Amino acid sequence: MPPLSRSVHEEMSKRLNAAREDLLGAVRARTTADEGDAPSIGPLAHEAQGDDRNTAEMIGHDEVHLAEHDANTLHEIDVALGKLEAGGAGICESCGREIPDARLLATPTVRTCTECQDRIEKETHTGRGPSM
Structure with missing residues (x-):
């Protein structure tokens, strides 16, 4: 299988690195705070005097889920960057066939070809189905 073209390799690298930096910025914003303030991901960080405790807990719970999603996305980006550096990007992890450039550029973290996906x-009943 031929390696990725130089232009696809460079574009994927650019997109993955930009997405990684953006996501790290969002994570830092959520996990750091000014002195005296609690980070927004902290327990009951959204509760103020007179606030509804249940609402504050729900918002905190959502923040934890967002942090988990961000961590998973960072992992996927790091895997894609590693494969790109090692020369394994663009190869389906399931069947070993080439993943089309258009698919890689649309979703640089993709790990499978469309047929395998x-x-x-x-098999897992996770498809989105019709959009309209």
Whole structure:
């Protein structure tokens, strides 16, 4: 299988690194705070005098889920950057076939070709189905 073209390699690297920096910025904003303030991800960080405790807990719970999502996304970006550096980007992890450049550029963290992704979604019942 031919390696990625130089232009696709550079574009994927640019997009992945930009996405990584943006996501790290969002994580830092959520986990750091000014002196005397609690970070927004902290327990009951959204509760102020007279606030509804249940609402504050729900917002805090959402912040934890966002942090988990961000951590998973960072992992996917790091895996894609590693594969790009090692020369393994663009190869389906399921069947070993080439992943089309258009798919890689649309979603640089993609790990499977469309045929394998369709099969996986059918087997696990995780496909989105019709959009309208």
